[in-house]
Ligand SMILES: Nc1ncnc2c1ncn2[C@@H]1O[C@H](COP(=O)(O)OP(=O)(O)OP(=O)(O)O)[C@@H](O)[C@H]1O
């Protein structure tokens with residue numbers, strides 16, 4: 001069995017009095033795809049955002065490839081890292097947003113080149129070559145010089161995926177990557193993610209696409225009210241759920 | 255069946271679409287109002303040319319005279335310095351106000367409050383008289399010994415005092431303009447930049463500011479044009495800018511109206527140039543905002559000409 005790449009350990013997260021994550025444990029092995037399901041408000045987005053430290057955890061910790069995220073441990077104490085160090089850690093964690101968040105004033109190519117050049121100090125030429133290769137991979141080689149608003153939603157999301165890949169992250173996090181898309185555009189984005197899964201990219205995907213989960217996921221995680229209710233291979237969680245809440249949720253979305 | 259009954263009569267009577275001729279609505283009231291306004295404008299222009307009070311001869315004697323052209327140059331310099339320095343300081347103040355540090359944001363807020371409260375002319379006179387307050391300016395340890403000092407009037411000079419006054423005043427307004435632009439940028443943009451690990455300063459320079467420019471530029475254009483004309487208040491410091499020199503000349507020869515016209519003409523010309531520059535700068539920062547950017551006036555004119563030549567051919 002491969003090593004644990006993402007380790008989420010006893011994570012709690014509160015916004016004021018509202019406790020959104022109430023002790024989440026999750027392990028993702030290198031090269032595996034984990035799909036997170038759950039009703040709206042379950043805390044799925046919050047969980048993803050704590051993994052790359054866009055949200056600070058209130059309790060517990062997250063590590064990627066053995067490296068603690070957002071903190072440095074010495075003895076019994078966790079020292080908060082400086083922003084600069086956190087930014088550096090994030091280059092190992094790709095994040096794909098529901099509404100793409102491409103930089104509208106930069107061309108597609110510059111969207112892909114920006115982070116490798118400024119955060120990873122890659123030579124610009126090399127970064128551009130990588131960018132073009134990635135655009136080719138997501139089927140958008142001819143759109144390098146277009147601006148994001150000149151693309152369809154599906155194309156924009158594929159650019160966003162290529163942008164995340166440009167940093168060669170150790171893990172890719174997807175927060176409902178197809179929820180903002182018209183139904184006929186969902187397939188092209190899912191195909192790109194499936195292709196990444198085949199080539200052994202470690203991924204955590206929050207989605208409502210049950211068919212995709214069944215086809216691609218190594219592990220399906222069902223979350224509700226800030227806790228992981230049930231997790232296991234798709235055949236177990238999707239076809240023979242053991243918990244009443246999982247059954248209730250699946251009966252609604254299937 | 256329902257769709258049939260709707261489309262059928264139309265297609266039957268219409269025949270081929272290209273045979274149809276469109277008759278535009280006639281706007282009689284609009285034409286009448288237009289004609290009336292044209293008559294009024296023509297009357298005014300006629301008066302401007304023929305009425306002897308304007309003394310166009312005196313105007314043309316002075317409009318390109320060396321004194322006036324030099325004064326225009328001073329006005330331009332004051333405007334340029336105060337714009338560049340004012341917006342630099344203003345940008346720093348804007349990010350201080352937005353910062354999470356309560357010290358920085360309070361200092362910035364206080365600065366803006368103070369300098370928006372003081373009339374510019376009061377501030378200018380104040381700087382002009384600075385040496386009355388601080389005979390010397392020095393560098394040293396706060397509350398401690400001074401290593402280096404200089405007589406404040408030699409250091410600053412009259413033009414320097416004017417630039418400082420204009421800059422400090424402008425910075426307070428620029429800060430609010432820049433802050434307005436920055437908070438108009440979608441929060442998701444910062445989040446995406448942070449998720450990509452882009453360094454903080456680079457996020458601001460490369461992601462936030464270029465997008466904020468869309469909201470900043472129209473107001474900033476207003477401010478710069480306001481500043482250009484606002485430099486005329488430094489006449490109180492006897493600086494040889496446009497308005498001051500016009501006054502000096504008509505003080506000597508008594509030709510008030512034509513010399514005011516000289517100043518007016520120059521302000522109009524400079525403002526027009528700034529407006530054109532603003533148009534192109536705005537266009538540059540609009541890249542990516544529209545699916546297909548509209549053509550520039552030049553492109554439009556060229557297209558119009560080629561369409562005419564094609565038609566006549
Ligand atoms: N910054 C915040 N401040 C306060 N409450 C928040 C904040 N972010 C999220 N929440 C709350 O946390 C809860 C979980 O939100 P989260 O976005 O993680 O849900 P989700 O499972 O992703 O739901 P969905 O499927 O609708 O995206 C919600 O009740 C939400 O209102």
Ligand SMILES: [Mg+2]
Nearest residue numbers: 044045046176
């Ligand atoms: Mg969500």
